[in-house]
Amino acid sequence: MSILSNSTKQVLQSTPPLSMEVQDVDTTKKQQKCIGTDGISNTQRVWTSLISGAIAGAIAKTTIAPLDRTKINFQISKQPFSAKLALQFLIKTLKTEGVLSLWRGNSATMVRIIPYSAVQFTAHEQWKRILGINGLEREKIGLNFLAGSLAGVTSQGTTYPLDLMRARMAVTQKTEYKTLRQICKRIYMEEGILAYYRGFTATLLGVIPYAGCSFFTYDLLRNLLTVYTVNIPGFSTSLICGAIAGMVGQTSSYPMDIVRRRMQTSAIKGQHYHTISSTIMKVYKEEGIMAFYKGLSMNWVKGPIAVGISFATHDTIRDTLRKFIVCHSTSSKT
Numbered sequence: 001m002s003i004l005s006n007s008t009k010q011v012l013q014s015t016p017p018l019s020m021e022v023q024d025v026d027t028t029k030k031q032q033k034c035i036g037t038d039g040i041s042n043t044q045r046v047w048t049s050l051i052s053g054a055i056a057g058a059i060a061k062t063t064i065a066p067l068d069r070t071k072i073n074f075q076i077s078k079q080p081f082s083a084k085l086a087l088q089f090l091i092k093t094l095k096t097e098g099v100l101s102l103w104r105g106n107s108a109t110m111v112r113i114i115p116y117s118a119v120q121f122t123a124h125e126q127w128k129r130i131l132g133i134n135g136l137e138r139e140k141i142g143l144n145f146l147a148g149s150l151a152g153v154t155s156q157g158t159t160y161p162l163d164l165m166r167a168r169m170a171v172t173q174k175t176e177y178k179t180l181r182q183i184c185k186r187i188y189m190e191e192g193i194l195a196y197y198r199g200f201t202a203t204l205l206g207v208i209p210y211a212g213c214s215f216f217t218y219d220l221l222r223n224l225l226t227v228y229t230v231n232i233p234g235f236s237t238s239l240i241c242g243a244i245a246g247m248v249g250q251t252s253s254y255p256m257d258i259v260r261r262r263m264q265t266s267a268i269k270g271q272h273y274h275t276i277s278s279t280i281m282k283v284y285k286e287e288g289i290m291a292f293y294k295g296l297s298m299n300w301v302k303g304p305i306a307v308g309i310s311f312a313t314h315d316t317i318r319d320t321l322r323k324f325i326v327c328h329s330t331s332s333k334t
Helices: 002-014 016-033 044-065 065-075 084-096 099-103 106-131 141-172 180-191 193-197 201-229 235-269 274-285 290-292 294-332
Strands: none
Touching: 044 065, 044 099, 044 106, 044 294, 065 084, 065 099, 065 141, 065 235, 065 294, 084 193, 084 294, 106 141, 106 180, 106 201, 106 294, 141 180, 141 193, 141 201, 141 235, 180 193, 193 290, 201 235, 201 274, 235 274, 235 290, 274 290
């Protein structure tokens, strides 16, 4: 009996408790869910995408700031757009206000675009994760478009007042609005707090097709290149894919861009654009259907450049940061 009891004790001591095995399995599953197949946790995905998106947006918008200011001035006026008139505007601005005036409002753009771009890229990646379409963009086309649209809505909703102030700085002289702080204060004192979101509905109606088409086209082109070519798309390829995506996105949403610019700047131009429907009717009656595409040709120049730079820069910085994290974690384990 003593021999039997001793052997039984040895077996029990050598066998790990069942509860410990279950805990180990649960821990492993949680780690796999948290880290992912590429060795990056979701927290690391968020902050790497935030940083790369912020830098990408800043570089892209600064590059095309003079063209952006020119486009906005034509969007809010009744003057017909042409390449010749756009060039004349640039030359006149250079002569009367100096070279730095071409970047007037860019400080407001940076204040807006850095958080906007950071949130947009991060939100897009997170919406794709939530909707379960990572790596399945070609199979889940509708959900892929939805993820892009939701990313645009998320970023636009958090940064819209800065976009409105940037638009007003772009169409005024230095004597009217010297700083972003001044314009923020004047809008509140003269028009009230709701004025910060004037044209917001029109913006949302425009950003849904714009962001949806941009991200959808970019993902589709990159996936096609990955499938049908040997090399993984690099910076130059991402630049081209982003440029095409930008052109598609800009064209799909441009009429609503005209509407929101008129509504954003109506208070300082002495014109009445209070609602989306009244703005559409007023523009159509006074300027015709082509007014909704005024400046689009310039957008086909600056839009693809900006979006191409933005996508390519974001992906390059993001992938570099994540490779560094994986290499660092691997070396620390060894």
